[in-house]
Amino acid sequence: MLKLENITVSYDGKALAVDNINLEIDQGEFVGIIGSSGSGKSSILKTINLLVRPIKGKVYVDDVDIIGLKNSQLRTIRRSIGFVFQDYNLIDRSSVLDNVLVGRLGYKSSFKSIFGIFNDEDYESASKALRQVGLGEKMFERADQLSGGQKQRVSIAKTLCQNPKIILADEPVASLDISTSKIIMEYFKTINEKNNITILINLHDVNLAKRYCDRIIALKKGKILYDGKAGDLSDELLNKIYQ
Template sequence: MLKFENTRVSYDGKALALDDINLVVEQGEFVGIIGSSGSGKSTLLKTINLLVRPSSGKIYFDGKDITKLNNKELRSLRRNIGFVFQDYNLVDRSLVLDNVLIGRLGYKSSFKSFFGIFTDEEYESATTALKQVGLGEKIFERADQLSGGQKQRVAIAKTLCQRPKIILADEPVASLDISTSQTVMDYFKKVNEKKNMTILINLHDVNLAKKYCHRIVALRKGKIIFDGKAGDLSDEILKTIYD
């Protein structure tokens, strides 16, 4: 489904944020990406929807080299890639329902996007997505009235409403307490298992990665230094990752 082939990223033409990445992710995998700050975790995710473009190498999505896409093809690609951010990326003054409907804008004309014109089916899809993350009763509340954990679940619902093939999550629980983090991770796990949704998630907390993810990829200075089952991530390997 997703393949990195000798992918490199440099922001200044000198230092490599990603250094010769070779990685294959299959449909339905739940992959945790770990590593210290500056290891390349966020850059790795952002190359998948070309928020960051590789300096060299290739990235394949559903068998197509996405590094060669034109603007129209890139817009189509991004419909299939959901992105959940650490800071929720919601419009605080808008209703929860309206925030979730933003996930459908990639399918709209400029006219319909500007005036917020959605079909009954899309309203139903947004409502269903909110119920799936346990927020059916919050539909008509403003986003700024929610807790941090609830906001992140709205962000997940927005991504579900988009109906992507893959979800990327960049440190989505970094600003949440332990209990709330586990609640949010439970919903990611549910989405993965119930919908066979491919998920790549950057995590600062190694224990969360080992608990929820089937597979863990560890980065250090832009290189992959571990790629395997969560149960194979030993203390000795962790010392190598974080030393």
């Protein structure tokens, strides 16, 4: 289970990007986070794995408050929390396979990480992840030879290679056309259902959120305005969220 308790985030010590948010996410939930630019969507996701540290509050992963952990302990926790970025976060000149293997680095010693030393189990994990996103035949191509949708699928495969319990996705379809966006969302949905992986996904497209997510959290000015079933989100409330 994931739990945020009184989380407050500020980047300048004055304005609040996230304002005293409390949130609980059960294992296996597929949660869409919506809201206009500056509402706090990205800050929430980055706080969950402490890419951003809150000025107040606690973050619990499986009942462990991760804010007070030592670096070595936090590294172990982060292995179970994958992060998919809008800009793919790939090494363009490297092969698809090598990019996906990056997901295994959290399990490696510093020496093996620096020199990229992987074993048969790592390669099998990477191959399996690529097959899960329909890119098994692309593993030896360079990442910069792929389309935007394929690059995002590689990014998802890299995250799967971590063997995560939670996947955080920050606007992963924002730069893609609607047809490709739906394909990416289908993969997220399948991964959620078949692997029982908790997914929190920031989306600018409300229709995608309502179609694919079971639960929607709507933010405005760092506060939660709605937290409930996707089907119960009314047009009236949407107007309030985005006005």
